Amino acid sequence: MENNTEIVEEKKEYITHKPLAYGKKLYIGEFLAENIIRLTAFISIFTIFAIFYYVFQEASFAFLPIKDKNVKTEIISTNNNSTETTKQTGAEMQQETYGSSTSSTSEPVQEKYGSSPSQNEELKQEKYGSSTSTDELVQEKYGSTSSSNKTEEIKSETYGSKNSSTEEVKPETYGTKRSSTSDEVKPETYGSNTSTPNEEVKPETYGSATSSNQDINQNNISTTETNTEVTETATSLEDGYAEKPITFKDVLLSNDYIDSKPAYIWQPISTNAKFSFIPLFVGALKVTLIGIAIAAPLAIFAAIFTVAFAPKWLKEIIKPAIEILAGFPSVVIGFFCLITLASVIQTFFGTTFRLNSFVGGIGMSMAVIPIIYTVTEDALNAVPTYMKEASLALGASKWQTAWRVILPSALPGVFAALILGFGRAFGETMIALMATGNAALNSANIFESVRTLAATIGSEMAEVEFRGVHYGVLFLIGAVLFIITFALNAFAEFYIRKKLMKKIQGN
Amino acid sequence: MKKTKIKTDKLNLFYGAKQALIDISMEIPEKRVTAFIGPSGCGKSTFLRSLNRMNDLIPGVKINGDVIIDDINIYDKNIDVVQLRKRIGMVFQKSNPFPKSIYDNIAYGPRVNGISGKSTLDEIVETSLIRAAIWDEVKDRLKSSAMGLSGGQQQRLCIARALAVNPDIILMDEPASALDPISTSKIEELIHELKTDYTIVIVTHNMQQAARVSDFTAFFYIGELIEMDKTTTIFTNPYNKKTEEYITGRFG
């Protein structure tokens, strides 16, 4: 006891404490750090909600299009001025970047994103716009040429279509089209136009405008005018111009009949625009499922291999290699698919369409494999060593251990990887844009061209009228993508986590 | 005296350049409990794991010397490690049931051994659980997850899982180190019951536990086997001074 007291006396007080008292001290550094972190978290949440709000708000223009006369008239007046001056300088009509102008007489008609064909003329609309004139063939940069005379052959360019009223149109690589003066025009894949005077115009996939003598339909993108009067664009319903707001019925239900069967048509640029999401959704689903079907087994097996079988040196090669693939710009993958892979696939399978959902799916799988691989590999690696040892100690082989213990234990992670991959593939734009052919065909055949939801936004957004119906529809597609992602996550959370895992891992 | 089940002869084990086991020669008697004691890092766990070649899984391990089980050298080139491990059950420090149902946990071993008949599996599961003295606690919830059991129950489940493949030898690596005293007692009682049919080797840090459950005790120190003797002798009158210092708590 005496020793103890001595020790107590020797104890030096390096830290002196104030006597205990009430009252809090403010630690500024900690306070700031905590609040900055909190702020960042709230900002990120706020950003997400802001984007949601923005997308849904913009999507609302599909149902309630704004008609702001002042703005549009201004645009039109300037356009008119410019075209008038051009008219003065030359007989040929000048083209604009995203639009086309057509004049039948001396009056130029300008539209924002559309083209205005003249009376008695066939309008050819291309992806990047077209111009038509009564007597002159106007060549555009990315557009196609169309002649005003029905007898003239319409020449097409790479992404354009060849159309002739008198000749039979042969199918081309990037789409099919047929047009004839007397026949019913079938929907075309891409960049085609048809003109069938005196007949009802069949919807086209993209960028088509039709005009007929008798029935003139106008929408916000394409307008038709008569010689005598110059109408302002996108103004009045009483002029026959109908910017028809869409309803949910339009995007979900059948909007046309082909061979007396209900058909789902995506044909945004038309006198009778049709906005069915079904072909786009089917296309996106096709490409995504093909992509996942290819990527998931490859990535998961590669992950199992690296975790359970590969020696250390091989592991150190495989992992970075696949992760480099993740860093590949998707445009490069798309490029590869477009140029090389598509040809290979066509030679191999002898497909009608060079670019089809299968090619797109392969391209998608390249983008998705690294994601599924990385997440799966992490999940598999996170399975504790003692679990593997327990299995091995019971006399299980390496393969049995990997298949029956490691993989089921990591199943939540693997599902997370699949859902991440699915989300990525579903929203992937560039590969879909470049490699799938971009034809909104509603078909189950994987060797047909498709158009995905995301690619639709990517390709059409630049050409829509600001806050018009088409514009709103594109935002609606964005909203749909959001909702699908949410639904997928909810499904993962509530079904896979709660039900499926219980089945596999016991209650 | 019982006959020898496991015999090691000048077993040396290296982790890379570091020698973890030095010339271990030992005989482990059949159907008896043999406890390994010693301070941390003395090589007792390593030695235990070299008895069913679990050390093969660790990269950079080199082993020379012989481990002879039933007159067969398990480090022979022609030995199938998977077959060997089926004969040697192992229970780990941390209770490690698979994230499956209780039934699937027990049936895992038989299944990887190719047994698939439901009635056979049912029988194996029941007998294993009864043998591991946990049947009464889990018989009503065989389909529920093994992760929902308490720590002690999980550990007994792991023992049942090891028993399900019908081994001769059970290796236990600190089986009760993370359990409360009652669960520990249950495990120890189980070990007592099992030793009539199995050769049990147990590594433990708890010397009282070694004293309670084992018939023979081996003391390891820095990779060497210092002393092996009857447990009674080790704990009352050890031959080696180092052993006595260790068990009386004079170094650690």
Add this chain to the structure above:
Amino acid sequence: MNGHVLKNYDQELNKLRYRLVRMGSLVQQQIEMSVSSILNSNIELAKQVMELEEKVDKLDLKIDKQCIRIIALHQPVARDLRLILAALQIDIYFEIIGDYTTEMIDDVARTIFTSEIINKTKIKEMSEHVIKMIGKVLDSFVDENVNLALDILKIEEIVNILFKDNFNNLLSLMKADSSNIDSYAILLDVNRLLDLISKSAKTIAQELIYIYEPSISKHNDIEDLSIHDIFAEKTNE
């Protein structure tokens, strides 16, 4: 041997050792005083012996408690366990020795010995030996020295011879000199008690040997097969 990692354990064991040594030294004092008291008929000394006896009894209880405490709290094994067990035994024997000394001074008031009578016997020599034994017990215990304990066994043999000598001597004296037969009878009693004390001391010495060298048995007549040998036999089969 090193101390325990747990210092508290060492302290508890040291406390036990200290109390045992203290008890031993008290008992040693008791023997010295009681012998001197009876031979000199010193009643004062006899009273002091009785006072010491009270202290010894108290220590006995304390040592018992300390042993139980250590067993309960520290679960001693091997050497420590043997120390505790030996302490419990030694404690009992010291207590018995204390009782012998009080028994010795019962008759202190009865007679007065002349130095002549005392010199005829070897009681004094015997008492010196017995005191030396207790001293050696304490030394051996404190120094953890087996050789000192072995010495005690040798001294016990000497004491035993002395006891027999004294016994025979006193018997013949009683026959020859019946006038002092009371004194001789008391001396005979003292002789017997001293011998009993030495036998207790011998038992303590055996306990000490058991603590420090367990291979040497208490009872040499029972052949003790080393357990190491049993295991060696088994492995040779």
